[in-house]
Amino acid sequence: MSLNKFKIKGLTDAQVIEAREKYGQNKVFYKKTNQFLKGLFIIVTEPMTILLFVASTIYFVSGKTSDGIFLASAIILIAVISSYQKARSRNALDKLKDFTKPKCKVIRNGVVIKIKTEKLVLGDSLLVEEGDAIAADGIIVHSNDFSVNESILTGESMAVTKDKSKKENTIFQGTMVASGLAIATISAIGCATSLGKIGASLQEIKEEKTPLELQINNFVKKMTIAGALVFFIVWAINYFNSRLLFDSLLKALTLAMSVLPEEIPIAFATFMALGAWRMMENGIIVKQMKTVETLGSATVICVDKTGTITENKMSLAKIFTLKSQKTTHIGNDLSADEKQLISISMWASEPVPFDPMEIALHDVYATEIEKDQRSQFKMVHEYPLSGKPPMMTHIFENKAGERIIAAKGGSEAILAISNISAKEKAAIEAAIQSLSTEGYRILAVGKALFKGDNFPEKQQEFLFEFIGLLAFYDPPKKNIKSVLQEFYKAGIKVKIITGDNAETTASIAKQIRFIGYEKCISGDALLQLSDEELQKQVGEIHLFTRMYPEAKLKIINALKANQEIVAMTGDGVNDGPALKAAHIGIAMGKKGTEIAKQAASLILINDDLAKMVAAVAAGRKIYANLKKAIQFIISIHIPIIFTVFIPLALGWIYPNIFSPIHIIFLELIMGPTCSIVYENEPIEKNAMSLKPRPFTNTFFSWKELSTSIIQGIVITIGTLFIYQFSVYQGFNEQVTRTMVFLVLVTANIFLTLINRSFYYSIFTTLQYKNNLVFLITGITIFITALLLTVQPLLDFCLFTKLNLQQVGLAIGAGIVSVLWYELVKIWKRNFKRA
Template sequence: MTQRRAPRTAGRVPPPWHTLSTEQVRQQLGDDPGGLSDAQVQQRLTEYGENRLAPPKRRGPWMRLLLQFHNILLYVMMAAALVTALLGHWIDTGVLMGAVVINALIGFVQEGKAESALDAIRDMLSSTAMVLRDGKRQQIDAAQLVPGDRVLLASGDRVPADLRLINSKELRIEEAALTGESLPVEKSTDAVAADAPLGDRHGMAYSGTLVVYGQACGLVVATGADTELGKINQMLSSVDSMTTPLLRQIDRFGRLLAVAILGLGALVFLLGTLWRGETPAEMFMMVVALVASAIPEGLPAIMTVTLALGVQRMARQQAIVRRLPAVETLGSVTVICSDKTGTLTRNEMTVQRVVCAGHVFEVGGVGYAPVGDFSLDGRIIDLTHYPALQQAIQAGVLCNDASLHVNADSQWHVDGDPTEGALLVLGAKAGQTQDASNAQWPRRDSIPFESQHRFMASHHVDPAGESWLLVKGAPERLLEMCSRQRSAHGEEPLDPDYWRRMATDTAAQGLRLLALAARRAAPAGEMLGFEDVAEGFTMLALVGIIDPPRSEAIDAVAECHAAGIRVKMITGDHGETARAIGAQLGIGVGKPAVTGAEVALMDDAALRRVAMEVDVFARASPEHKLRLVQALQDDGQVVSMTGDGVNDAPALKRADVGVAMGNKGTEAAKEAADVVLADDNFASIASAVREGRAVYDNLKKFILFMLPTNGGEALVVIAALMLGLGLPLTPAQVLWINMVTSGTLGLALAFEPAEDGIMRRRPRPPGSALLSGFFIWRVLMVSVLMMIGAFGLFVWELQSGTGIEAARTMAVNAVVMAEMFYLINSRSIFASVLNREGLLGNRYALAAIAVCIALQLAFTYAPWMQNLFGSAGLSPLEWSKVLGAGLLVFLVAELEKWVIRRTGLATRLAERG
């Protein structure tokens, strides 16, 4: 296929198509009224290629599978498997390698799902197109479209390529998936300025968008990868997914731990052979035991379980997690970039204000449910005292082509134009239902809304048999048709300045405006014509309509702000609307809004500064959204992006956590995202952030619990080596301790509920290490305490004449007993557990301790376990010594937490993550 290039004539590249008049477009493309000939089609197919989106280059399945093993967590597990294989513990080796393979397979499947985002965009292309070729209408495979083709559009069609409209009749196109515009866009054939945003290019129809009303003819100006949809597809293909903060921390942690383990092993080997004079063979087994004790082989498994439990909890909060690491990443976000329509708002147009002559009424209730009061100056009113308001509402119900109904789930829905639906809901709140109004005032004829006329008109007959003409439309257009206005005192001369002032005031609040007018008259002829509605009308009211913010979203934004998370609105909607909604939500209050056109003019440095300072961005294209996410990430932020359209897909993929809408989101958005909101509600994101923070807390608790076990074991081995004693723990016993403590005790921490005040913390710094200085101190402290207990008992028993098997058994039980007590300590990093909730609040921890006790009794007394591990039975006195070793760890750890709380360090340490 030859390389694509923009359609051109005589070697000259045309300016942007939306800036050209229809005649200029026809001239540039060599248009003929009968369409292209077969010869022209074949020549252009050769030049421009088929109207398809090329599939991206993908790694083969074997390479994708192999790359899943390139993961520090899996390296740790494979190292542990190698150690167990050297020790001849083949069952342990098999279990560890099985976990490695399962983790790799999960990653392989998830990566395959991620690639389907590009397939979802290609599926948006229309499969067929109605064209005019060789003077005949014919339906063709949309892949065969070429620049210059005449395409005919009708209601219900999906636009098959980027078109420049050359004639249009009542055309309205749903472009929300591409531009974020919440309402269908009225199209015309007019040219616009070169810098007009995508949503304001009214003379263009873009591939993948949906015709919801009217008819049109357009000339193809771009196909395949050259379309706006194709550019998004290319952008998505080139965007690299970000690795999560947790995986970056685990990677750093794993590398440091591996270096520390290898360095410690080498040091011990050299000290033993050169200083203590031990044989290399004996020292090698000692180092193997040390390495076995230090490797946290339980970490990957516990991490997976903890994340999986977080997935389940998030699902109950309506957040469906598609990629496991996103669970924790949500808890670490510092900035949430949210789309407006349907996420922060209800995506249900609602009348909030009705302006009559002399009165401004506020309307309560949101959405399509017909529930709400009418108020004047803050007081709820009786509509019967305001006939002008009643007449205006009635006009909005009658001069209307939409319908309002309730489904089996008691949910209200609008069929037709959302703005007209809002007028029907207004009428229902006032007790004027559509069916009753139409029955009493039957419609005789109507003039449908046309963009060039900017109004709709209808002819009705009232119960007394008199004819009425009703109109609704753009305020400035209706003011030209009106000479009078209806007030509380009846009809009076029109005050145009009043209506213009009120229109400006209402629009400044982000409300879309409609005007309503009436005239007691009949059409001059049998049919209602434009000459019947040219003048003589009485202005009834201005209606202010908006897609209102969700009440729960307002609370969720406030909760995010309290948690130290910045919330930014990035929308394709108009700036005035975005600012007004943002102010109601508490986003960007007192700050300017920045448009996509302004973003396009900024360099990367300026954009980074503006991205941090400004919270509302309007008329943003896919490129603008992607640049904003990248700018925030370049500033060191952990970014979550929400969206529902194809235009959001590149930014969703680039963000640290992409969040798509489940109900009204496109498949492309869902496939590019990490999390899908089942209820399309921003409040669910705030709940998911809470769960994500709880997951990270639990992972930290597990690591703080696990590392002292490994550290204590390592210190026991080192102490024995330095003192020239036999091994207090054999390699097999070390693996037994790790299996028991990680497999039973550590697992209980994955079930810990979120701590109080978790959403009042600041987000942890994005570059923070998994182990802070405080964590290292706690690990060393508890490791030393465990070493004192276990090694102290081992030496004590040997000096008392106890056999090596019994002494080792006491050392093993001392380590495990200390871990059982320390598990209770670890339920809270800073808070005391010396209360009913702390001691008994996690039933999984109590169950794990019970299982661990049973396992240790079997380890100590079961003959086959004694033969396998070299253990021996203990007396009650010896068990009391073991219990004392565990209490030593518990009491000192609680004392340390008390000191930290009393000195105020707990709050500062929590803020640092």
């Protein structure tokens, strides 16, 4: 909330309520999908649900009513668990979408406030500035140097200048402010706006799947096909041996159910959505889910200087006047020449300032100039910020016909069009060098004389008198040194890309211990390089100064051509193309323009680069935990598949050791483990000291799958050993089944604990803060104990009570079949770099 300087009161709270009741909210209403029915349809059509339904039907037809009821109940239970997981993901994403809804500034009760765009009402006084997306249609009542890009409506990319006194005095929803500032009275909202009328007829665009999501879907599809093939093979073998149709189908369905890794897609959706929600709670808004995948792979981060490395608190610290050729601290007594410099610099600023430097100039003018003439002069012409480096010129007149033509901008820009001698130029350049080396941001100020009203087309056509230099100081953020060290420790290179000059940027870079501050390249020099030279330079140089939008974009593309995964911070209109081109576009939440936020895939709410370190850590954590979950799913599915298939294929004494009922029990144990326990795992302590993960890595390459496959095979060996041991001891089928089931449950529990880290020991991971591990493990042990001790449950599952020796052997085999991986971890920690 802030006071406004526009003498516009806006609506009162009572008028806002009245307008909202009468005309509604600023929303465009599209046809919405019923999420419940959509979710129900997805669950009903899932392969596992179909298999359960078929198995349940066969049990009912065969007269095994209790088994049929159990499987029907299992369908409902799995549907509830699946719905809960999806609801968690959907709610997290809905909250994220609500949080990322665009905001706008309005004047109400005489005060400028920020509200969500949907809260706008008819008659509101909307304040828009450079880089804002216009939230509704309105009629301009005040403007400064105001132009709008209306390409979304007209297809014309050129900015249109608008003013209340011109025919073009209307702004439209969805268009972008190209320059300046305006206040408009809202004339249409929601579906009544020009864009709303077009948008209401459009259907919702379908979101594209991310690369990892496609890989997961492809893997599950392949496993589904494999399950179908195995189903037919097993059904054929059983039917050939028994000639019993329904019995053969049930046994084939058992194996098909064991093959399907239906937990993987649910785990992926849960991890991504909840990960994004947790990041939002930490001050990081993730706009695109694919960003979560990419974060852990970032190898380079390109940052702006002003407001990212520095505090963006511009204060006028020193001034240099050409006439006296001396530099003075603000706060000292100022001479007449120095006061003239302050006055001209204020006239070169917007009458109602919104830029931090212009606000500082108005404040110094009010403090240092005895006679305030701002109310006596009116701006009659202006030249917006333009050129390389940029400059701007304002022309003011009073009623007596006195005229002020004032300009400010980059020192090179003002020097190029000023009438100065070689000696004066040398003095100015020496002052610029001295101030820049101290870390000040430099602006030059000039004034011109011009008779008549036929002003030049370009401001550069005036002949300016060089008045002096303004030295602004924007101190580095207090935490920026430690932030840089965190990036370097994580193996991420940092590059500064700024519009400021080389000396100022190098000075600030040196203060914050930035690696590579000694060498830099300018935008002009960079644009002259060939593609090959550019790729080499962007690899070696870390400081880029006097950069223009096209130069920034070339840097990003060259880094991408070097196979870097690029993160880029930005806040201005001109940062849009580079933000969009980067793998991870990062907009600033406070000082970022709406254009920058729309182009970015991630927003730092408080403009704090330290949050980007947290974002990279979160990305690495989410990916690592998802990898653990998927590896767990694959590892535990392998022994289930082989335990069902091998006795049948090899004609062992008890060929059908498990039925669909046993597989469902195991599925219900596995599901919560992978998608609840692992999602809640904290980041491992070495995660931010490892090199970035290559973006091309996939869970489903041989390298990634080998550990899971080996773990699964060893558990299979342990399970089948107990099977054969039981047969060798002469135990009956029920004892054998019970012991084999207990081996798998034990292996499941210990695999959960072992796979919490593929590097640190189980004794280290047991100290990790994740209460869900012990909750889920405790529930699993409790349910298993019930199944193996309560007689009705024993009868239902075709189990029997085991003696202590049998329990000990089964549990021991389950533990040993998993615990061996601790030896691999010891080898990794001692003989191999992490």
